[in-house]
Amino acid sequence: xLPPSPIPPLPSGFRAGxxxxxxxxxxxxxxxxxVSDRPASAAGVFTTNQVQAAPVKVCREKLASGSARAIxxxxxxxxxxxxxxxxxxxxxxxxxxxxxxxxxxADVLVGSTGSIGPLLPxxxxxxxLVALAPEIHEGGLEAAARAIMTTDTRPKWxxxxxxxxxTTVRIAGVAKGAGMIExxxxxxxxxxxxxxxxSPALLQAALRRAVDGSFNxxxxxxxxxxxxxxxxxxxxxxxxxxxxxxxxxxxSQSGSQTSAVHSxxxxxxxxxxxxxxxxxxxxxxxxxxxxxxxxxxxxIVRDGEGAHKLITIRVxxxxxxxxxxxxxRSVANSLLCKTGWSGTRSQWGRVMDALGYxxxxxxxxRVAISYNGVPAVREGRMADTDPDAFAPIVGGDGFEVHIDLxxxxxxxxxxTCEITKAYVDINV
Amino acid sequence: xLPPSPIPPLPSGFRAGxxxxxxxxxxxxxxxxxVSDRPASAAGVFTTNQVQAAPVKVCREKLASGSARAIxxxxxxxxxxxxxxxxxxxxxxxxxxxxxxxxxxADVLVGSTGSIGPLLPxxxxxxxLVALAPEIHEGGLEAAARAIMTTDTRPKWxxxxxxxxxTTVRIAGVAKGAGMIExxxxxxxxxxxxxxxxSPALLQAALRRAVDGSFNxxxxxxxxxxxxxxxxxxxxxxxxxxxxxxxxxxxSQSGSQTSAVHSxxxxxxxxxxxxxxxxxxxxxxxxxxxxxxxxxxxxIVRDGEGAHKLITIRVxxxxxxxxxxxxxRSVANSLLCKTGWSGTRSQWGRVMDALGYxxxxxxxxRVAISYNGVPAVREGRMADTDPDAFAPIVGGDGFEVHIDLxxxxxxxxxxTCEITKAYVDINV
Numbered sequence: 001x002l003p004p005s006p007i008p009p010l011p012s013g014f015r016a017g018x019x020x021x022x023x024x025x026x027x028x029x030x031x032x033x034x035v036s037d038r039p040a041s042a043a044g045v046f047t048t049n050q051v052q053a054a055p056v057k058v059c060r061e062k063l064a065s066g067s068a069r070a071i072x073x074x075x076x077x078x079x080x081x082x083x084x085x086x087x088x089x090x091x092x093x094x095x096x097x098x099x100x101x102x103x104x105x106a107d108v109l110v111g112s113t114g115s116i117g118p119l120l121p122x123x124x125x126x127x128x129l130v131a132l133a134p135e136i137h138e139g140g141l142e143a144a145a146r147a148i149m150t151t152d153t154r155p156k157w158x159x160x161x162x163x164x165x166x167t168t169v170r171i172a173g174v175a176k177g178a179g180m181i182e183x184x185x186x187x188x189x190x191x192x193x194x195x196x197x198x199s200p201a202l203l204q205a206a207l208r209r210a211v212d213g214s215f216n217x218x219x220x221x222x223x224x225x226x227x228x229x230x231x232x233x234x235x236x237x238x239x240x241x242x243x244x245x246x247x248x249x250x251x252s253q254s255g256s257q258t259s260a261v262h263s264x265x266x267x268x269x270x271x272x273x274x275x276x277x278x279x280x281x282x283x284x285x286x287x288x289x290x291x292x293x294x295x296x297x298x299x300i301v302r303d304g305e306g307a308h309k310l311i312t313i314r315v316x317x318x319x320x321x322x323x324x325x326x327x328x329r330s331v332a333n334s335l336l337c338k339t340g341w342s343g344t345r346s347q348w349g350r351v352m353d354a355l356g357y358x359x360x361x362x363x364x365x366r367v368a369i370s371y372n373g374v375p376a377v378r379e380g381r382m383a384d385t386d387p388d389a390f391a392p393i394v395g396g397d398g399f400e401v402h403i404d405l406x407x408x409x410x411x412x413x414x415x416t417c418e419i420t421k422a423y424v425d426i427n428v
Numbered sequence: 429x430l431p432p433s434p435i436p437p438l439p440s441g442f443r444a445g446x447x448x449x450x451x452x453x454x455x456x457x458x459x460x461x462x463v464s465d466r467p468a469s470a471a472g473v474f475t476t477n478q479v480q481a482a483p484v485k486v487c488r489e490k491l492a493s494g495s496a497r498a499i500x501x502x503x504x505x506x507x508x509x510x511x512x513x514x515x516x517x518x519x520x521x522x523x524x525x526x527x528x529x530x531x532x533x534a535d536v537l538v539g540s541t542g543s544i545g546p547l548l549p550x551x552x553x554x555x556x557l558v559a560l561a562p563e564i565h566e567g568g569l570e571a572a573a574r575a576i577m578t579t580d581t582r583p584k585w586x587x588x589x590x591x592x593x594x595t596t597v598r599i600a601g602v603a604k605g606a607g608m609i610e611x612x613x614x615x616x617x618x619x620x621x622x623x624x625x626x627s628p629a630l631l632q633a634a635l636r637r638a639v640d641g642s643f644n645x646x647x648x649x650x651x652x653x654x655x656x657x658x659x660x661x662x663x664x665x666x667x668x669x670x671x672x673x674x675x676x677x678x679x680s681q682s683g684s685q686t687s688a689v690h691s692x693x694x695x696x697x698x699x700x701x702x703x704x705x706x707x708x709x710x711x712x713x714x715x716x717x718x719x720x721x722x723x724x725x726x727x728i729v730r731d732g733e734g735a736h737k738l739i740t741i742r743v744x745x746x747x748x749x750x751x752x753x754x755x756x757r758s759v760a761n762s763l764l765c766k767t768g769w770s771g772t773r774s775q776w777g778r779v780m781d782a783l784g785y786x787x788x789x790x791x792x793x794r795v796a797i798s799y800n801g802v803p804a805v806r807e808g809r810m811a812d813t814d815p816d817a818f819a820p821i822v823g824g825d826g827f828e829v830h831i832d833l834x835x836x837x838x839x840x841x842x843x844t845c846e847i848t849k850a851y852v853d854i855n856v
Contacts, residue, residue, distance in 0.1 A: 080777070118810075335763060339852050342852065349508070352508075352654070357476070381545075421849040424851075
């Protein structure tokens with residue numbers, strides 16, 4: 001499910017909008033609102049960077065309640081490395097949005113993306129929120145998606161519909177990415193809305209699982225940012241029966257969508273045994289959420305700064321899934337590989353090199369590498385393939401590098417893009 | 429001691445030379461010899477990559493004896509990922525050099541650098557060695573330095589003279605670098621020759637220490653190569669008294685050049701107590717070797733592919749030296765920082781970001797950052813410095829980023845360079 005795709009409708013009970021309030025000197029849109037007409041369960045996943053932007057800290061605090069009504073986002077300034085004044089501004093931004101929307105301050109989450117260091121122009125943001133609040137509407141998702149962009153060349157969105165016990169539920173999400181994108185999330189923001197009814201605990205587990213399989217599988221330049229945030233609101237406006245912990249497969253170690261139900265560890269005696277319908281609903285919701293997150297993540301990679309190719313690094317045959325992941329990330333973050341892939345050669349030697357210095361166990365003579373199924377390396381040596389065969393593959397708009405380490409059953413996939421001269425231009 | 433500098437004289441008893449034998453299609457020099465007129469102690473430090481080129485494997489085997497007479501090197505093809513045929517070629521190259529030089533085959537070490545995958549053109553290399561062997565001479569170091577180059581824009585050399593118990597001893601070294609340069613050595617080769625008399629065990633310890641403070645302190649693109657090699661031959665032709673284990677400070681944990689003498693663990697009862705002169709000689713030799721290695725390492729960074737700046741990342745105030753090293757490497761390998769430094773802005777926000785995702789403990793509010801002494805960050809926030817003040821610093825041909833984490837006494841330094849569009853051009 002890659003762009004361009006038509007923008008999905010907002011789920012029931014949500015409105016959104018975007019405008020230019022003057023954070024960006026360019027006059028481009030830089031203020032977005034996402035609002036539910038009723039209290040919603042809320043979940044969030046944030047950057048693992050030790051240096052965290054003020055809005056990340058504020059969201060973490062507010063999410064302790066497990067519910068929210070609105071998200072206010074500005075782009076152009078990250079409000080990172082701004083100390084106590086930055087924290088005050090992030091809280092003031094939430095308060096201003098709450099006042100403009102006439103909802104409790106505790107129910108407003110905030111986000112920022114852009115330059116590290118400067119303080120937010122709070123007068124402009126406050127005035128912008130007052131102007132934007134009355135303008136949000138059911139068709140406002142595209143304007144909101146555009147208002148969170150920085151060096152993105154296009155807005156990013158994805159949607160899904162899923163039927164839960166006979167009722168249609170919608171999920172719609174937007175994201176921004178571009179640079180500073182890396183393992184464990186990076187300067188990327190994503191806001192996902194659904195009219196499913198989901199308990200906060202299950203919502204958090206479902207989001208964590210979806211992020212692990214999507215946003216945490218992508219890397220543009222290996223630089224994890226201070227602001228990465230994925231927020232998910234579920235307002236129940238669809239009328240579908242509520243999904244709660246104990247009905248989800250998301251806590252299963254196996255990761256299988258059809259695995260046996262695990263009851264929560266907190267109060268198992270109080271939990272009713274979920275019906276087969278509830279089990280199936282939870283699995284269907286998770287699958288739809290996974291798809292939305294993966295679509296958004298791949299859109300971010302495809303729009304990596306200066307990049308045009310979606311490169312899939314798939315590793316099999318590692319001693320463990322963790323080692324497969326490490327090997328895939330070593331290749332996906334190799335500057336030499338990624339610079340080479342802006343051309344048309346396979347660069348298999350650089351892939352061998354990156355595998356060799358990865359934390360994963362590698363035995364040179366066991367390694368096999370292919371590109372879209374065309375063998376490049378067999379038993380650690382150049383395969384008997386005409387090198388010209390790789391030109392149309394690597395020269396296209398995306399390809400898959402399949403690496404078999406020949407040592408076990410561990411597997412992983414990471415998505416990345418090439419590094420071009422345009423990346424350098426953008427980041428000087 | 430940075431280039432350009434006059435080429436140092438070869439130490440007594442050494443000859444060298446270089447020529448074009450046809451490995452490189454360009455016709456540029458691609459074959460080098462370094463030869464001692466008598467047996468020499470030999471030491472080596474190699475890449476930590478799990479994928480190791482054939483010449484690296486062969487050198488490791490041969491160095492078990494602790495002695496060697498000659499080093500034969502070809503550039504243009506790395507002889508990496510070449511399996512058994514590659515190993516046979518590396519051994520055959522040593523045998524051909526041994527025959528041409530009329531020395532035992534076991535005494536010839538080999539090296540290669542260039543493309544991964546192809547087999548060496550052994551007929552051309554063998555013919556080249558036959559032609560080159562009679563042409564080597566005491567003034568041949570520059571030709572040898574040029575013949576090991578790949579994408580280097582200039583040859584790299586360094587020398588030192590040191591007086592040991594009244595006798596002048598010389599050290600001369602050459603290196604090649606350019607891309608794939610990174611922590612723990614990368615596509616770099618360095619060959620260092622001295623007419624000091626040093627036992628193999630001490631020579632290995634001295635080289636390891638010198639490499640840890642020089643070649644292992646540099647990073648160009650974070651890609652560790654399959655071929656990294658530093659070799660050191662000591663032939664004793666100066667007539668200076670021999671340096672042996674027990675006379676060196678290099679085995680000391682403290683690293684201090686004036687620390688107490690540690691006797692070797694093998695046969696301490698047999699060792700004579702070193703004289704103060706021997707202690708002082710060993711320390712003086714180590715210092716000279718350290719200087720030669722650091723000069724060569726910095727020349728490699730300055731000549732990083734497409735790079736023009738020597739950027740020093742100095743971290744203090746970490747909880748440990750290891751954490752300081754991790755923090756410095758995180759910054760020195762940040763693609764965003766290094767791309768930014770091809771311009772004129774300080775990019776302190778990107779430095780904060782890279783510190784935050786390093787394995788080192790970082791507390792945002794404790795961090796201070798300065799550029800050539802000009803403060804950019806105080807207590808985790810932008811310092812009150814005119815941003816224009818950084819333009820002449822970052823826009824120059826080198827600068828030092830000093831980072832104080834404010835958490836302890838750990839310190840480390842790493843040297844790197846900027847990433848430019850020319851890097852992308854070179855590596856496509």
